[in-house]
Structures are given as C-alpha cells and as structure tokens.
Amino acid sequence: MQTHDTIVALASGQGLAAIALIRLSGHDAIAITNKVFKGKDLLEQASHTLHFGTIRDGVKIIDEVLVAVFKAPHSFTTENAIEISCHGSPVIVKEIIKVLLKNGARLAEPGEFTKRAFLNGKMDLAQAEAVGDLIHAETDTARQVALQQMRGGFSKDLAVLREELIHFASLVELELDFGEEDVEFAKRDDLRNLVIKIQHYITPLIASFDQGNVIKNGIPTVIAGKPNSGKSTLLNALLNEERAIVSDIPGTTRDFIEDEIVLGGIAFRFVDTAGLRETTDIVESIGIERTLERMNKASLILYLYDLANTSIEEIEAQEALLTGLSGAIIIRVGNKVDKAKAELLNYVNAKEFVLISAAQQQSLGPLKDKILEKVNRQEVKQGDAIVTSLRHYQQLTQTHEALERVLEGLMTEISGDLIAMDIRQALHYLGELTGAITTDDLLDNIFSKFCIGK
C-alpha cells in the first residue's frame, strides 16, 4: 500500500468549534503542507513535532495554525501524515482544505483515513470496532451531503448535459467496438460543441466557489443608519454572540475574522466596520452620498432605525433613499424597541421591521432568522447557482480538467480510444455529482439505439 495519493479531510466535527483539526495522510502529506505553510521547513522537521506558523494561499494569510508532523510509519495511517490545528470557523476550514487540494491533495472519501490505517495494519480488530461507529457517522454525513439539494438546482441541468455526453460517449464507444460495422460515427465538431457547452456551464459554477462571497469572504454585509441608531452596538452584539467560542480562546481573535459571523453555515462579513468603531461616527461627516456608495457595495444591508428618537416622517424620508439602492437585500431593523412610542411601533410593525434592542441583546434571534430567510430566498430568486460544497467543487474541477483534455485531444486529433478515456473520466465525475454512471450504461445506450451485431 505504498502508492497512496495524499488525502485531506476535516478530522474534527462539522460546524462551529473553537479549534478544528485538518488531517492529511499519504506520501506527499508533508510536502504538500509545506508548500502552503509559512514557518519552519516542515520537510526538515523530525516526526512527532509541533510547529507554529501560517497557512497561506499565495500571499494571503488564511489562518495561524499549529502543524503536527508525523513521519511514516509512525502515524495513525502509517503513512506520512500532518495534522493542522486551525481556528474553528467553517470558512477557514474550507479555505485551508481548498488550498491543500490546489497543491495536490485529494479530498478523502468517507472513512478513508480509518480504511488506510486498517489496511496498513495499524489497527487491530478491537480498535477497529471502536472506530466503527465513527465511520458510520461519517458516512451518514457524507450521504446527507450528497443528497442535499444543490443550490440553484444545477444538478438537474448537469444531469441533462451528462445525458448528452453519454450519448456522445456511446457514439465514440460504438465506433471503437463496432467500427467494422455499418454504424454512424461521433461527429467531432458536435462533440466539441457539446464539451464547450458543458464547460460554459460548469466554469461559472467553479468560479462561484472561488469568488462566491459565501465561501471566500462571507456575504458582504453593511450595517447602516443614522448616527446613534446603534450600529456599533448591533455589530458587537451579533459578533459577540456568534463569535463567542472563538474569542474565548485567548489570542485567537484576529482582524480578518473579527468582523465575520456564521449563520446557518453561511458566513456574513461586515464591511467598512472601521468607521463604526470610532467614537465619532465619520459616516455622518462624509455625507449621505458616501453612505449610499458604501451600501451599494454590500449584498446585505441591515438598515437601522433608532425607534427611540425617530419620527415616522424621518423614516419615510430615509426609506425614499433606500429604494434607490438596487441589488442588495435590505433588512429594516428597529432598534431600541424597548423605548419606542406605541404609535411608531404600530407603524413599523405594519412595515415588516425586525424589532430589537441591541444594547440589551434582546430579540437577536428573529433578526438572524430574517437574515437567513432573506438570503436564501434571494439566492433562489436570482437563480445563480453557487457551489458551496468542497466535494462538488472538486468534482466540477475534475470534470473540467477531463473535458479540457477532451478538447485538447480533439484539437490534436488523437485517436478515439484516448478521447474516450477522458470522456469517461468526465462522465465519472459528472456521475458523482448527479448519480452514478457505469460502462453498462454506455452499452445499454448503444444496444437500445443502434443496430449492431453480425
């Protein structure tokens, strides 16, 4: 079992936690980590040593981490292994795994670490049985992940494209296996067009994973409102609640996640918060135009009204400004609800305001629910498919790579058997996204559609 590729996965539980553990195993585990780790040269370090440093994607720092080095055969799997302890934000975990994938690791199958450990003779039966339940849990999660409806329904579109590709794969196989007979051949131009069509479909999906605010930076969110409406208090209230477990660990709070919260698995990044921290609100000093410009950059705006000190007329005036904003989701928040007059409360209740008291951290729950509801509904409405699962991302990327080779092959006019190899790979990965494909599918398609056989 020496030829294993290097696998990576989150070893600690899914979801929010103070610390997350990412594990790599395989021949190149140390080398791959070393490529993205800034600190000591991990290749030079002894087994069972711990190193502090940063994980970077290019120049961008993703997180400060502790890296444990285990050299074969003295690891859990008996292969070279790395354990990265990072901060427990799902966003950080995804980013780190992503950069490791980019550098040559492969996402582990459910239970693959245990499988390797077991197959390499590291565990005896008693130990194996002890982790059996764990494995089972892992696979259930994996199953759920697989079944989870993909955002924007791209799986349905992909299934249609895959059907078309199967048809072409059948034509190519047909000319290979039955070339001696009186059969139609796969038209190379049509195949090229189909491949390009699929590439056009999946390229933005892949990009959505890269650029999608959801994964990379969180949804850019702005808290806006008149001075003294309680913006800073709301920000801190939200951050404190959602970031608590991170800040519990001394020294773990750093700027780039400081202004980020995770709700329902979606990250929200508060932009332009610096101003909110100033004792004097500079937003006021730069004027209303700057405020609007700032809000225009956001995908989500929490617009705050000070219900204790605002009249209905003032609200209506500000609403008029807000209607000029396009694109962003705006959630109206009535702050200081505990000090609001009854007349005003009646007015805002009719207007679907979320009422809170940021200072007393009262009713933040409904606000969070509202945020999630709006964000989800908005995305479905926009119909922009966004890839959020690392597994989907990886499958799409592999499909893309295989299809690129198909195009390259068509260009250099390589023979059908080689083109078929890449088409099969593409079908395999597409199949993982949408449902399995086997060679039997191809043969069935051939036999049902073509008259062959002497």
Add this chain to the structure above:
Amino acid sequence: MFKEYDIVVVGAGHAGCEAAAAAANMGSKVMLVTMNMNTIGQMSCNPAMGGVAKGQIVREIDALGGLSGIVSDKSMIQFRMLNRSKGPAMWSPRTQNDRMRFAEEWRLALEAIPNIDFWQEMVSGIVVKDKRVVGVRTALGIEIPCKAVVLTNGTFLNGLIHIGEKNFGGGRSAEKASTGITEQLRSLGFESGRMKTGTPPRVDGRSLDYSKMEEQPGDDIPGKFSYLRESKAPAKQMSCWITYTNESVHDKLKEGFDKSPMFQGRIQGLGPRYCPSIEDKINRFADRERHQIFVEPEGWNTVEIYVNGFSTSLPENVQYEALTKIPGFENARMFRPGYAIEYDWFPPTQLKMSLETQLIDNLYFAGQINGTTGYEEAACQGLMAGINAHLKIKEQEPLILQRSEAYIGVLIDDLVNKGTQEPYRMFTSRAEYRILLRQDNADMRLTEKGRALGLAKEGRYQQFLEKKEAVQKLTQELNNIKVNPDEVNEGLERVGNTTIKERTLLSNLLRRPHIGFNEIKSLNTDLAVTFNKFDEEILEQVEINLKYESYVDREQKLADKIGGLENYKIKVDFDYDRVKALSSEAKEKLKKVRPETIGQASRISGVSPADISVLTVYMGK
C-alpha cells in the same frame, strides 16, 4: 475401467480444449470426454477468431501459453488488423479460418500432449462426495474417478433447436443434446436458466455472383495471433465479400414472422442484443433500409459459405426465398438452414474468481455454461479453469487476473460479480483500463505469469526476453539520438508536420501525432539504417510505448490506486451478519457472491463505498 485422473474435462469445444491442454501441460493427468471425437474444436458459428476485444483475448491466451492463437494461425485463410485507423489500444487482430482445419489442428495439438486421454461418450452426471467432486458418470454408466472436473458443455445442456415452427433436441446442427447434468446440478442447489443464440444459413459458394458484392481482402502484410516466431502468417489469403439486404429481403422475411419461434414466444431463453437475428434487426430497427451481410468462405478447399449477419430461426423456405433477394444471391443454393438454439446456463455469480463453483469443491465451469458467448470468451475461461483446477489439486493459490492486467480478468470479474442478463460478449468498453490492455503488449502483461505456472515454455520465454531487451535498447537509443533541424525539417514538412527549431531527441519526435517510425525513416537515410535493424514488432512496440506514455501512466496510476484493495483478502467464511453497519442489500449480495477481496466486493452492484469502508474496518480477524 478407468484409473483416477487428476482432471476430467467435459466437452471439447474452445473452452474444453484450452482447459485440457493447460492442465495437461502443467503436469496434470487429464481425461477429455466429448460426445463426438470428430467435432473436437468445432467452430459452431462463424469461421473466424478474434475481432475487437476478442482478438486481444486470443493474444492474452497465447501469452499465457494457451493454444487458441497457434491453432488459429495454422488454420487462417485471412488476417485483418481491425481498427487500424484508431489508436493502438483498439487494434484488434481477426482471422477468417478454415473451419475443418481449425478443428483438425486442435485435435492434433491435443493428441500431441501425452498427458491427455480421450473418451467419446455423453457425461450424464458428476460424482460428489462430501461437497467435493470425485468423478463423472457417463450415459453407459461408467464412472471416471478424478480429483477435479471442468464442465464446458456449451449449448448442449438440454439444447433445443428451432427452425420456424419446428423444434427438436440438439446441441448443434445434427448433433444430440446432453441431458442429466442440469437436473443433477439443480438438485445439488445450483440455479440455472435458459439462454438463446442463433446461427445463419450456409450456402453454396458456386451459386453466388461475387461481381455484385464488395471484396474485403485480408491485410497486405498479414499478422498473426501467436507471439511465437515459429507460428507464421499464411503466404496467401482468401477474400471475404460484403453485400446488403434491401426492402424486398425484409418484406420476404416479414412474411415468416407469424411462424417465428422468437416472435411467437416459443423461445424463452435470453438472447444477445448485440448479435441479433436478421428478423430482430428489421423488427427493432424498422427505419433501416439495409443491413450488412458478410459473405465468408468456410475454408481453402470447400465451396461452403457462411452468411454472416443473417442469423435467423425463420422457416427454412422463408430463409431461402429472402436470401435470393440479396444482390449476388439470386441463384443461391442453401446447404444448411440457420437456426436458433436454447440451452441451459448457470448464473456465474455462483462461481469463485477461480471459476470453481462455490457449492461443490473442485468443480469448475467454463464457457457458455457461464452465460457467455463467443469462442474467445469460452477459450479463455477454459484456460483459466484448467489452470486453476490444476493449481487446486496441487494445493496452490489460484491464478486470478486483475481488471488492469487482462481482458480475461475483466471478463471473469464481470461474470462473477455482476452476473449477466444476456449472453456475455467482451467489448473494449467493458474495460476501464483499455489503454493498458492492448494486443501488442499481452506478452509483456502475461508471459511472466505463464512461465511461473509452467505453461509458457522455455522457448516462448526466451523469445519474450529477447523482445523485451530489444525494446529497451531501442528506447534507449531514441532517448540518446538528437537530430538537427537541417537533418529532418525538410522531411517533416513533407509529411505535413511542424518543423523543429533546435536539436531534438528522436523520442520526442516520435511522440508527435502522425509521426511513426516509417516517417522517421523517411526523414533521412542514416535514421533508416539505424532503425531497419530492428524487427517491425519491436518498432511498433516502442512507438506505441512512447505515444501512449502519458495515457498509460495515468491509467496505471488509477489501476494502482484501486489495486490496493485487490490484495486485501476476505475470509471465505466471513460472517457478514455480524457487521451491523452494513446495509441489508449489501449483506445479501456479499453473502451470495462471497467476494474474495475487498476490491471485488467494491464492484458488486448494491455494495456502496460506505459498505466497503465499514467492511474494511470490521474485517481481518
């Protein structure tokens, strides 16, 4: 009457002949029992060997030390390398054979093996003691004691021949069916089913007008199946001919549909979709105006012609009248009508990967009894069953070929793990490692194994080593010789390739599409001299290695990755019920198939990757 044999082989078709030869050549004392010694090695269907995917199998049989390749070479009347225009993984050798000589060569080859005895009679049952086979019983009541039995009954088990509304018992045209074995095996707990296949009419070549057909000659330079130098291609070849059916042929055939045993439901057996009868073709693909007919001579000296593509079980007069509507067949005289045949088969999921049955120790099945179709498919199973029966009685580990090693491995793995719903034929698309499983490298893949078994003899092995060495030497030279632009650019332009700008390794030039040794040799005379000293076979091998390198590497990596699980064995008596985390479907399938390795388990339909993870963790006490 008989002393104890090591192995009794029942049936002397492609599977039985290979099984007997392999076991005997490895040192077993073999008794070959056949119902008719005059039909040993009979080609029951078309007079041809090989073809796409099948030709690769014949090469594999030869590389291991089987005889089908040699017998085919000796009896060929035409050689064609199919799919030449496609990549080397698709190149597929195919021969037309002299039917009578093919059978004769098999008989002579078997007679030349001292360890083989013959007995002509019908085997009516096996003798079983404590779940182990210890002999066979014949129709005359004779018992032949032995340590292992290979059953290769072909289409003979309760064979039923259909022509129009008539049907009669028979294993082949004019040959009796075999009875007794199915019933006994069923009583022992085996499942069986019915399959169907068919064959076209034979006609008198003197009555055909070839001027109305297209000629299909053999290759200008004929190749051969066997890697052995002493096995030669023939000096001259015979042509086949191509003609087509038309609407009036179809109309005539349709008149017989009400008497078709297929359409009237008299045939219950499963037929192959890829080898349909002509009535099936015009019925299912009604929009096709014509179907191809291959007119194949049956041998050097006979006038008999095989009408390939016209398999039918319609009434003989309908067959005849429809034939005469085919261009070139206007005055055709029919020798024998086509017919359909139904026979018993045993779902191969009841086998181990060695082809030994799970129920009865030392009992092996090979060929159509396992639900396959085709000479090559049968022959390779016979070879493997013969090898493994011998190994079993010598208490050695069976030979199991991986899917990445041979089409033979793909075939047996598919049969045992997936079973089949129709007569199973090999296609290249069944192999996930098609680029690795080429006809040119079957020896590189398998001859070492054949030698370890004692099946590939010393002479073959020496030739293999010489080839290997020459390939290495030539590869080395190509990696050393650099050419200057002025030496080759003129030639490169002439063959329509991009010119080079700096000194370039010849190996890199050869990696280019459309540049082969023939082109390299044409670039300048010095190079021609360098390479002319190598055999064509060596040049071809090196060229393919270079051109396919990156693809082969990728496939090999994939194969290695998956291969790890193949080495991980599961105990025969592993208790799947103990593993609670397995899905119930997986448990049921695993208990039925009883996979021998984790890799095999992973290919069983209904067993998910999650089940495999669970299994690997729980296993290995």
